[in-house]
Amino acid sequence: MGFGKLFIVSTPIGHLADMTYRAVETLKSVAVIACEDTRHTGILLSHYGIDKPLTSYFEHNKHFKSRGIINRLTRGEDVALVSDAGTPGISDPGYRVIHDAIDAGIEVVPVPGASAAAAALSVSGLPTDRFVFEGFLPPKTAARTKRLAELTQETRTIILYESPHRLCRALRDIQAVFGDIFMVCARELTKKFQEIRRQKVSALIAHFEETPARGEFVLLFNLRTQRELSP
Numbered sequence: 001m002g003f004g005k006l007f008i009v010s011t012p013i014g015h016l017a018d019m020t021y022r023a024v025e026t027l028k029s030v031a032v033i034a035c036e037d038t039r040h041t042g043i044l045l046s047h048y049g050i051d052k053p054l055t056s057y058f059e060h061n062k063h064f065k066s067r068g069i070i071n072r073l074t075r076g077e078d079v080a081l082v083s084d085a086g087t088p089g090i091s092d093p094g095y096r097v098i099h100d101a102i103d104a105g106i107e108v109v110p111v112p113g114a115s116a117a118a119a120a121l122s123v124s125g126l127p128t129d130r131f132v133f134e135g136f137l138p139p140k141t142a143a144r145t146k147r148l149a150e151l152t153q154e155t156r157t158i159i160l161y162e163s164p165h166r167l168c169r170a171l172r173d174i175q176a177v178f179g180d181i182f183m184v185c186a187r188e189l190t191k192k193f194q195e196i197r198r199q200k201v202s203a204l205i206a207h208f209e210e211t212p213a214r215g216e217f218v219l220l221f222n223l224r225t226q227r228e229l230s231p
Helices: 023-029 037-046 062-074 095-105 116-124 142-149 164-178 201-210
Strands: 003-009 032-035 054-056 079-081 107-111 130-136 157-161 180-188 197-199 216-221
Touching: 003 062, 003 095, 023 107, 032 037, 032 062, 037 054, 054 062, 062 079, 062 095, 062 142, 079 095, 095 107, 095 180, 095 197, 116 157, 116 180, 116 197, 116 216, 130 164, 164 201, 164 216, 197 201
Parallel strands: 003 079, 003 107, 032 054, 032 079, 130 157
Antiparallel strands: 157 216, 180 197, 180 216
């Protein structure tokens, strides 16, 4: 018996109807589904009538769990890898499983779908021909400021992820490094309380200081086109 295949299955970033037909069929066909949070993924599987065993992987068990997943693949079992939302491996610990599978000579198959970064970029109004995804900024102020300073000469549209409890600190650091730039802030994309704000960073800071940040955030800006896109 040959090796199984590792399917990288994108799941909705909010709205459950954004699941693709192929993703549903793939999850129904595999031997096991590797996910970040079994309870979270269980809700998605129940919605689509999928009854498959789950194994959890997350940041603190990724090395241990990756070995178990690779062992199943080498025994000939097909495995699907999903994240809590969006495309696995993008700013989540699924990268380790994918890396180890490739090293082991296992075929890795993409089953594409939702991505918060792509969704936010598509509605941002910023240039989309060239962009750079920076993921999450460092949590500490000094490291975060250093990372931002490295982007001062960047001409592509910059895409960042940020958590609600660090949002205002990150925005203040962005203002300190780049000035009062025009930004796009996308919150809770495809969900009930989706919000997309296109404002100067000072206005975003004022808004979220008055209205506590909730949900997941995508921040976008382009240092080259400030004049063209400022309201």
